[in-house]
Amino acid sequence: MDGTPDFKPLYLQVKDLMVRRLASGAWRPGEALPSEFQLADEFGVSQGTVRKALDELAAQNLLDRKQGKGTFVAQHTAQRALFHFFHLIADTGERALPGARMLSLAKAKADRGEAMRLGLRTGSLVIRLKRLRLLGQRVAIHERIVLPAALFPGFTDRLSVDVPNELYRYYEERYGVTVARAVEKLKAVAARPDEAKPLGLKNGAPLLEIDRLAYTVDGRAVEWRRSRCDTAGHHYISEIV
Amino acid sequence: MDGTPDFKPLYLQVKDLMVRRLASGAWRPGEALPSEFQLADEFGVSQGTVRKALDELAAQNLLDRKQGKGTFVAQHTAQRALFHFFHLIADTGERALPGARMLSLAKAKADRGEAMRLGLRTGSLVIRLKRLRLLGQRVAIHERIVLPAALFPGFTDRLSVDVPNELYRYYEERYGVTVARAVEKLKAVAARPDEAKPLGLKNGAPLLEIDRLAYTVDGRAVEWRRSRCDTAGHHYISEIV
């Protein structure tokens, strides 16, 4: 009747259960998981099967395994932001997290594009955030960020200056929203007047547009971010293996 | 005296031996490897240890494992080119390999930049190739490719029109040079006259520059490619996991 073979290895079933725990917040970022043998007992499988599930989750960067210490729920640290979620680096090879200067922060009703990308109904409330970012000393990125307001209660009540530079860590610590995965679409675009001016460029200057949708571990879109970057002296790095 | 702990798991030693076979051409693209048990016998380890080495090589896309059939050396097919090595896709989500139109093909002495990137001595011979590429029906990419001439004997002797669109497959089949890995650096740049004209753009129009260095399995750089792309209606995709 169906056609789907629907055979699912044990270790994948175990993995699904673990993902559910991560998504539900039963296991929180930074926490240590029970040992492999404890988990094996709990799930009624052998330690080897648990290990295979854990290894896959670690490969997806959802867990951190440390020999001799234990298995920990991955956490958004500065290091992770820098090496995992920020791909713009200086042409010299140096990496540094860019500073940020807030331009505006407001709550509004989602337009069609925002609603579609974030999986909301048109008219749902979203938080819109604009800021400039600095590569080295130079203002080089104009950034627009859109969040579903329902997931971030009280976000706009805070003074603009309070919203920190490292947003993913902030989402995680303050709202329990962990970004696990993102898809970036890159284009070259011409700078518009409102972007060119703060970046010290002429209208029409080439900018690298990075259009990012970020997702939680259970697949909900939680942030839409569009960064327009002056890539003089910097580049976006992408490794193909 | 030394400080390096230098403990190396068996499966990594086995993996190294296998990589050497791949690099040497003892195992050629498309070929089937011996079965896990045969390999285990040959290397004097258990089948589980061989499996772990094979799994890592498969994860690096150096091998293809097919249940019920065997383990095969990865090969550059159109599919692989499309999904693995070509990241420009239409904004609609459609993917298609771009056509190519050769502009020029010549042998010359490497300049400093070419020599440095390809790990050659200045003055070594390189092959320079320029072409235009089509996204859909539109000429949208201006591409410059540089190869170490020593690895591709007779390349420039062929009529330009003979050099095929899918270069990586051609390198592999004709010269036994397999591209296993690449690093791409992306920037937004302004179109120069010689680029703008064939692309039907104004001077200074924004282009996405993709600067790629491609490596063999044993880490030698074998191609430097710089593509400048008109990204109207297309984008470069990058997934962060």
Place this chain on the structure above:
DNA sequence: GAGTGGTCTAGACCACAGC
């Protein structure tokens, strides 16, 4: 030394491809 993850082994059985 006790506890954790990492490696290695050996054997049984399952899913899949192809003759």
Place this chain on the structure above:
DNA sequence: CTGTGGTCTAGACCACTCG
């Protein structure tokens, strides 16, 4: 039916961390 890779188990031992 046979051969391949894929899963699952159980047990031994190794490397690392920390008290």
